[in-house]
Amino acid sequence: MNFYELVKTRESCRDYSPRQVEREKLDRALGAALAAPSACNGQPWRYTVVIGEEKRAELLPLIGGTSMNKFARNAPVLIVVEQTATSVSASLGGKHVGEDFRPFDIGMSVMQLCLAASAEGLSTCIIGMLKIAEIKKLYSMKGAPCLAVALGYAAEEGKPPRGKQRKSAEDVLSFIE
Numbered sequence: 525m526n527f528y529e530l531v532k533t534r535e536s537c538r539d540y541s542p543r544q545v546e547r548e549k550l551d552r553a554l555g556a557a558l559a560a561p562s563a564c565n566g567q568p569w570r571y572t573v574v575i576g577e578e579k580r581a582e583l584l585p586l587i588g589g590t591s592m593n594k595f596a597r598n599a600p601v602l603i604v605v606e607q608t609a610t611s612v613s614a615s616l617g618g619k620h621v622g623e624d625f626r627p628f629d630i631g632m633s634v635m636q637l638c639l640a641a642s643a644e645g646l647s648t649c650i651i652g653m654l655k656i657a658e659i660k661k662l663y664s665m666k667g668a669p670c671l672a673v674a675l676g677y678a679a680e681e682g683k684p685p686r687g688k689q690r691k692s693a694e695d696v697l698s699f700i701e
């Protein structure tokens with residue numbers, strides 16, 4: 525699958541099969557996340573991968589507690605993304621323009637994770653509604669959990685993508701020549 529097909533077919537999955545995810549596929553997808561660009565190469569992320577049934581059950585109420593995110597209970601892999609302290613150069617760069625670049629960096633890293641997972645035939649859904657303080661406590665995190673990713677095989681593998689509902693290019697894209 526070429527890159528553009530990958531971008532088209534990646535979509536949030538909210539219905540997972542119990543099929544276990546092969547470790548080498550997971551490792552490759554995580555490797556792509558860690559290879560993402562970041563401001564001053566600060567890499568302000570840490571990934572905690574939760575696989576075992578009991579361990580997932582501990583985490584679920586902290587991410588899948590809302591009715592919207594109940595689907596997470598069927599995902600065989602749950603990944604918590606933590607925003608960590610950044611390097612001195614990255615924080616200086618950020619101060620220079622009055623921005624904390626870490627959320628951008630994390631977004632790019634998580635996107636690479638999701639696209640790489642798709643390339644492996646896996647499905648993902650990013651989850652933004654987290655009980656941050658509780659997750660931080662559960663894993664004694666130094667940083668701040670900011671996103672979770674549900675990952676696994678889709679219940680209906682090979683189903684054609686739903687198609688993207690996006691703003692029209694006219695509304696969000698302009699060229700200045």
Ligand SMILES: Cc1cc2nc3c(=O)[nH]c(=O)nc-3n(C[C@H](O)[C@H](O)[C@H](O)COP(=O)(O)O)c2cc1C
Binds near residue numbers: 538
């Ligand atoms: C930062 C972020 C947080 C999100 N949080 C949730 C969430 O809590 N629950 C959920 O079902 N989807 C969540 N999503 C998925 C979006 O709803 C989804 O990406 C969007 O509707 C576009 O659909 P697509 O991913 O299928 O292309 C999140 C996506 C992002 C980027």
